Amino acid sequence: MTTHDLTRAVRPRPIRTGGGAALAAWLFNAPALVLLLIFLAVPFGLAIFFSFTNFRLGSPLPLRFVGVENYTSLFSDAEFLQAFANNVIFAVVVVPVQCALALGLAILVNQKIRGIAFFRALFFMPVVLGGAVVSTIWFILMDPSYGLLNGLLRAATFGQLHLRWLQDPNTALASIIVICIWGSVGFQMVILLAGLQDIPSDLYEAAQLDGAGTWAQFRSITLPGLRNTIVFVVTMTTIFAFRLFDQVFVLTHGGPLGSTNTMLLELVKVGYDQQLIGRACAIAVVFFLAVVAFTLLQRRVIKEDES
């Protein structure tokens, strides 16, 4: 999927037109549309609606409109602002780092070497395991007293250095970032690898004959050839970055001192644990707008880069 396809006027060669086609089309569309309506469009509408009300489960107060009160109180709430900032920091670090690493890995596993399929599968394996499983493993590896990471640190620094990783507000978010990148970089790698394999290899052969070095080939063949793929991967990684939930839910519950709290985690705490539906829905709307804004901003930056 690329921006290209979306903006170009797509005119398919229809195999069916006329009245019969319309009937068939709506029969084909119906199951998905009904489900999308009930479980996506309606809840989305409800979220916007409730965000302007005082809706609270089990509350004796009648439902009434409170205007933008939920929003104003969110933006004066230190806990929410910290969660918002954590999401932004996370995205700003993870998106470029993870995409660059994924590109490096994709180029590495695109080499024609015996046994390369093993490495492709290995780098992708954490994605297969999923966030909860990956987090559980790293929780033990990052244990302050027994963990392997501190074992390695102590060995490398003769016992001088020793971190509390997930338990220290200064390193917790960084630790989460490391775990997330390790756990999901394989996904972007596979998509970029697919893009690499679409670049005709005679382009490289011609460049080699002209005496172009590795870097020149990367700049003038690989990057332009991967343009659409990279735009897609960056957009997708951004959306995933804002959705950060599993790792912090399993590992830190947002702590210590809110240093790993995220908007989604806050949404669940407010909406599910405290049953403040109106406020939780306001978080959902802010979350949605932030994702859209960040994605659009990035599109802009990428487009300007090109011209």
Place this chain on the structure above:
Amino acid sequence: MTVIARSSRRARARRARVGTWVLLILIGIVFAAPLLFLIVGAFKPGTLVLTEASSWRAFWPSHASLNNFATAITRSQLFTLLLNTIIVTGTIVLSGLVINSLIGYALARFRFRGRRFLLLLIVALAVVPFQAIAIPTLLEMSQWGLRNTYPGLILPMIANAFYIYLFYSFFLAMPVELEEAARVDGAGPLRVFRSIAVPLAGPAFATVAILSFMSSWGELLWPSLMTDDITVRTIQLGISVIRSSPPINQGVVLASVLLAALPVMVVFIVLQRRFIESAARSGIK
């Protein structure tokens, strides 16, 4: 070209090859070590998992036994958790393949009023993350008495705007001649779809199947909102319960994690060659 130039180029190629291998092995260790730690730890007594975690012994199965698996299965009803996850994931993946491919096909192949609008709607909906609407969806579900039920876990996850878009763009790029021929021969729309279009769209189906399998197997937020009852709880949530309810035995934790991961690992290893191929051809990029 002089002999010296040629031999230096060959030397450079060899250096590049050695460099590639060194990189592959170093990065390979970073990815393999935690996985090996998981597998080895699952067979070790819980106390040793921790005390041996900071040295090379972390990767050595000392006092190996199957006790952790036995405890995981009996104490935390792991089979119930796994069975629930298989039911939920299986239904989501299979019905999702049917429903999302049907609408994707109709958008690509039929001309009808509202087609462009529908397409825009699908793209717009693909941006709405499920998590953002989880709370209102949860309210709908409780209203209908679907909390702690399979349908409650399954229904909201079937139709997926992103997968619809993948199918749509794949069908759009597919040559239309065979389908036209079948139509001239008098085959109805469903028939053409089922016996011509679907078999040709293997890569798209494989990609969507794997993506949707991985995401529903790994889903944590929705089951944690929807269930407080072990009878329908899924494995990811089960793991986080096992991790945090005393007495905590890290060996048992790792054994349950390994059992939870095994089905996806097997599915992936079986399908992985196809997956990377089909990701390339399904237009996911």
